Amino acid sequence: MIRLEKRPEPSRAFSLATPLLAVVATMVFGGLLFIALGKDPLTSIQTIFWEPLFGEFAFYYRPQLLIKGAPLVLIAIGLSLGFKAGIWNIGAEGQYIMGALFGAGMGLAFYPLEGWYIFPLMVMAGGFGGWLWAMIPAFLKVRFGTNEILVSLMLVYVAEQFLASMSLGLLKNPEGFGFPGSRNLQQYESAYNADLIAGSGMHWGVVAAMIAVIFAYVLLSKHRLGFAIRVTGEAPRAAKFSGVNPTRLVLFCMGMSGLLAGLAGLFEVSGPAGQVTIDFNVGYGFTAIIVAFLGRLHPVGILLAGLLMALTYIGGDIAQSNLGLPAAAIQVFQGMLLFFLLALDMFTNYRLRFGRAEVA
């Protein structure tokens, strides 16, 4: 007889091994899926994981990894702070949109003026937009005890309506022949978040993501606030006794995750995307939730997880084009990754016992 037994304390070894096991299991079952589709599994997996890093055109794909990974890492770092403390901001997608709108709006307000101060102002506006949008569920939670999961999620849809309205109205490019979408910030030098070294993919968003990783690491391991976050998540009662102020914690965690999501939106709209359009958001805010958990809510883990997710996106598109794999198969493959992670995660807290139950 097989049964599950709760470990006296979570296994550290398993906590570290789970993501790797999940990747291996995904490769195995993903390979079976590719066989079922009539593709060579080894070639498929090699195309997804190897081509972007070491293939013939790696010089192009490696910078793309940074471009695709940076917003994921930036948002996931913010989310992980709240998740660790049991504060669930699910609406990062909305905060990402609002950051982009505030930031792009700030930049476009100056058009066509050129000046060194424009981009810093946009960064501030972007962070503020995301922060403000996250403060709504945070305030409602601390004041009226509403559920932040529902409120933050619903505000994503409100933000999407704002995005549509801005693309069609206030921020619409006056020289765009009536088509929706703002001016392209890539053609407005003072507002363009260009690669710091051309072709390297290193734009300010990548720098911000790295700073966020270091900042979160220091905060969680060295600072009192980090202790408060951890203890609240692990033992809420103990947190109360040790003098943690739950209201301030909610405001901090929600605000921080909103701020970082807003910054991610600003760096994206002023750099790789270039313009505010109706379909500007492509789901970074939701994917970042996966990244946060894939990275075990640990700053370094999130950095690696963000790059891994970016890799599956980029490799997935290459596999579509080169091998004719359907997009849906790539999505199933990505879904497997999270599924196996969550499934294997159980073994961090439980272990399998074979044989009869012992009498306690």
Place this chain on the structure above:
Amino acid sequence: MKLSALLTSAALALGLATAAAADDKTKVGFVYVGPVGDGGWTYEHNKGRLAVEEEFGDKVETVFVENVAEGPDSERVMTQMALDGADLIFTTSFGYMDPTINVAKKFPKVKFEHATGYKRADNVSTYSARFYEGRAIQGHIAGSMTESNIIGYIGSYPIPEVIRGINSAFIHARKVNPDVQFKIVWAYTWFDPAKEADAAKVLIEQGADVILQHTDSTAPQAAAQEAGNVITFGQASDMGQYAPHPRVSSIIDDWAPYYIARTKAVMDGTWESTDTWDGIGAGMVGIGEISDAVPAKVKEEALALKAALADGSYHAFTGPLNKQDGSAFLADGATADDGTLAGMNFYVEGIEGTIPQ
């Protein structure tokens, strides 16, 4: 030493062989905004791709990536195709416009074709179809057949292409039925079966017995079928699985002739940057079979209208026409020029509601 030298030369030979094989094939890439199985817009572009393969056989290799988000993702996919040796790349959504221009700058030898946009370069052509000609026929059938006099219209985005279609359908519905009214719902998506179905249901509840759609899925067709006494038209693709009722006709985008011609031009070295806007006459817009659910007289009139649009004896926007605010748009007998049509951002007189801003 010996072994490695042997391996190197073998690898070199292999590399040369593949390079040579790649060289005499023309490689054509397609970037799709939806899934190839959407049954509408992307499905028809993919049919065009298959037609290219069929036409040229071994002389051509086609690749595609579906579900590509507009923005940086599309730019990466196009770059990847260009790096992998594509000679010609079709980018099939309006939102790919700036990314196409960006990538085209980096690969001056690769030819790009962007659908429905307005930015061109030496190696970027644009192409689109005069869907509004098909809308005129839809409007005629819809206006003749509606009993509630309420026609529901599912718009995607309030952009000139869609507004043009609404105007064209409305003008021709009013011509045969002065009491007809349009109810317009904006879905803010090109392809989202759930949203499209909701929009169709709302319109049907408001009394619409005809649903026109400018979105790509068959969900509105299914909603109409469920409701029973509602008719629809296939969009972008024939959607013939819903014929003869609720789908009574359709607008079909037929990209195959254009894709074959452009691929041929690249093979012959005669490709040039152009702006193509073809309609029923050139075969880029097809009218799906008008089903038996349409009265014979209406069908006859619709086919006559189609013939007149095809041979150019009639233009879908012919005066006298006023704008929604009552100001003059076209004088009696005058027709709209392409510039006005391309940037159309107003409703014609009689349509209620405002274009979202």
